[in-house]
Amino acid sequence: MKPFDFQPRTRIVFGSGSLARLGELARSLATTRAMVVSDPGVIRAGHAERAAESLKEAGFEVRLFDGVHENPTTDDVEVGRAAAADFRPELLVAVGGGSSMDCAKGINFVFSNGGQMKDYWGVGKAANPMLPMMAVPTTAGTGSETQSFALISDAETHVKMACGDPKAAFAVAVLDPQLTLTQPAQVTALTGYDAIAHAAETFVTARRTTLSQMWSRDAWRLLAPNFERVIGDPEDAEARAAMQLGASFAGMAIENSMLGAAHAMANPLTARFGIVHGQAVALALPAVVRYNGQVCAREYAVLASDVGLSPHSDDFAAEQLAQELIRLREIAGLAGRLRECGVPEDALPELAEDAATQWTGTFNPRPVDVPSLLELYRRCW
Ligand SMILES: [Fe+2]
Incomplete structure (x- = not known):
């Protein structure tokens, strides 16, 4: 270990x-x-x-x-x-x-x-x-x-x-x-999705340990099911409590295992196009999960089964998890494509150059570089 x-x-x-x-x-x-x-x-x-x-x-x-x-x-x-x-x-x-x-x-x-x-x-x-x-x-x-x-x-x-x-x-x-009851609906959606991304990214980073995964996984189990509840009923106090605790647990996970490529891709989207952080992460995360599936399918199968999905095999787990993350993104009313957020296609090479310099990307379980990040941005465009 x-x-x-x-x-x-x-x-x-x-x-x-x-x-x-x-x-x-x-x-x-x-x-x-x-x-x-x-x-x-x-x-x-x-x-x-x-x-x-x-x-x-x-x-x-x-x-x-x-x-x-x-x-x-x-x-x-x-x-x-x-x-x-x-x-x-x-x-x-x-x-x-x-x-x-x-x-x-x-x-x-x-x-x-x-x-x-x-x-x-x-x-x-x-x-x-x-x-x-x-x-x-x-x-x-x-x-x-x-x-x-x-x-x-x-x-x-x-x-x-x-x-x-x-x-x-x-x-x-x-x-x-x-x-947290006073959060505007859009803030609930953006910050809640960011917390979910923290749980999903930290669970698989190259720095992950048994202990950091404990924080990540409990964060995921608190956040993923309750996100849908707070979006549907903003006054649901129990779901709000679970979201707040889950977000803090995910913070503990970041402190002990860092983040990954979805955050490396999100930062240049915020810096260059002013896309708010939670939206930027939501654009990138499902594609990064598919990309990482090659090296951490078993971990993704754990997260998938934690929210009631039953992957038939580890090979399918990343795709199933990515689809669940897309479903949550849609429930929250967040955009799913870079082109919907004012990003022109010809900006993708520069975004990939920027993302490759992000420290957080170095902790992604599957290495990323300019060509792979460009391909990831293309899949999100
Ligand atoms: Fe974040």
Whole structure:
């Protein structure tokens, strides 16, 4: 069996209504000043204010930073760093989706360690201690709350930089499924599909271990059946809870096994054509599963049987899983073809060049290069 080194870094507090415990939980990390990092949509939904109230009741002076945008950039991080330099927080509390959580990590890197975001591109580049952080996810998707990576886009080049460090992991993640009830339907579809992709990709990466597969598989079993339920009935509290927990488990899987070619293909689609991450992943994933079937059919047979499909043989498992992923994509109302998303056919060679440079692609179980990625894009076009 493959060796591993697993250290849980994030305390996970899960349960309906658990946001009320935020202040009490924060007291174990700091005592006086907390900066809440959020975005305008989440603030409008009232979640940031409820978080701030809980912190104030526990004796904190609170500053709200509302400058997070979708797919946060180095500019967002710089504005947040300036706010932190002014307020001098002891604790950062991210309230929102992956963008808020990643932006909080980004702010923490440059506030605690100086320099610019690109100095932390890669793994383990922060020499000094970082502020403790808490995460309150309001979407069920990225799993950023259980990962030590911040995805920050360069404001000029639009390149997505994965900046990871064990010190950038959240000390506590407060998972309150009630908060995900306010997600707009489109956000439920996009973030939910992204989480499903995390489970399916991590289960087969070249870095997978027995332990990472445990997270991936339980994430898959929570996410795949409940995705359909939350799309059909957004008020289904049990299904919402399963999605939120599944997304966090998938985050643990990413932390311990990385991702694969569907994410390598998705990133250039976002950078060049502004296709939102969940949609970009949804375009690529079924084709990548078919491509990978040659080397990990047995694993795909496990995932297929977990959702009630009974592959007649391992040979058929990848195709069956790909069809299930297409079915879920259609239920969610997501586009299935690149051409429907404004991608011209003559852009495919450049997309393949970009995708081949993505670090995440190096963990795909079946190696990918420019010609194979071009073929994959063609199949998705
Ligand atoms: Fe993703």
